Amino acid sequence: MPEAHGNRTLPLRPWVLRGLLVLVTAAAFANSFPGAFLYDDLKSIRDNPYITRLSPLTDAMSIPLWNSAATVDSRPLLSLTFALNHAAFGPDPWGYHLVNLLIHAGSALLLFALIRHTLRLPQFRSRFAGRADLLAFATALLWAVHPVQTESV
Numbered sequence: 735m736p737e738a739h740g741n742r743t744l745p746l747r748p749w750v751l752r753g754l755l756v757l758v759t760a761a762a763f764a765n766s767f768p769g770a771f772l773y774d775d776l777k778s779i780r781d782n783p784y785i786t787r788l789s790p791l792t793d794a795m796s797i798p799l800w801n802s803a804a805t806v807d808s809r810p811l812l813s814l815t816f817a818l819n820h821a822a823f824g825p826d827p828w829g830y831h832l833v834n835l836l837i838h839a840g841s842a843l844l845l846f847a848l849i850r851h852t853l854r855l856p857q858f859r860s861r862f863a864g865r866a867d868l869l870a871f872a873t874a875l876l877w878a879v880h881p882v883q884t885e886s887v
Contacts, residue, residue: 759879
């Protein structure tokens with residue numbers, strides 16, 4: 735993706751690659767926002783009375799749903815995030831999709847940074863000189879928009 739400029743090659747800046755990674759990820763999952771709750775979302779989110787309030791905290795963390803076979807069963811942090819999401823965006827699915835997209839894009843950025851940093855370590859620097867950013871970008875992008883990720887977003 736570098737641009738040729740005379741005899742020089744101008745590499746894309748890492749912030750450009752990060753922005754592009756977020757934009758493409760958002761574009762890939764943009765059609766999920768009007769979607770409805772499906773499968774285990776019905777019991778764990780839509781029909782879960784404990785995530786509709788943050789107090790008492792034990793309810794927001796779905797302690798009463800333990801051993802219920804719901805997604806939030808024995809996962810108090812997940813249940814708390816659902817309660818925080820409900821408090822911020824209400825019961826509509828778009829808020830949950832937004833938070834999932836933000837987490838997913840953040841994870842793609844983290845993967846980009848991890849790969850970029852790894853390829854710039856002394857033992858890899860000579861082999862991947864000048865290509866670390868693009869390899870990190872391509873890998874993170876493939877991970878972010880691969881169809882297997884549709885379940886997570």
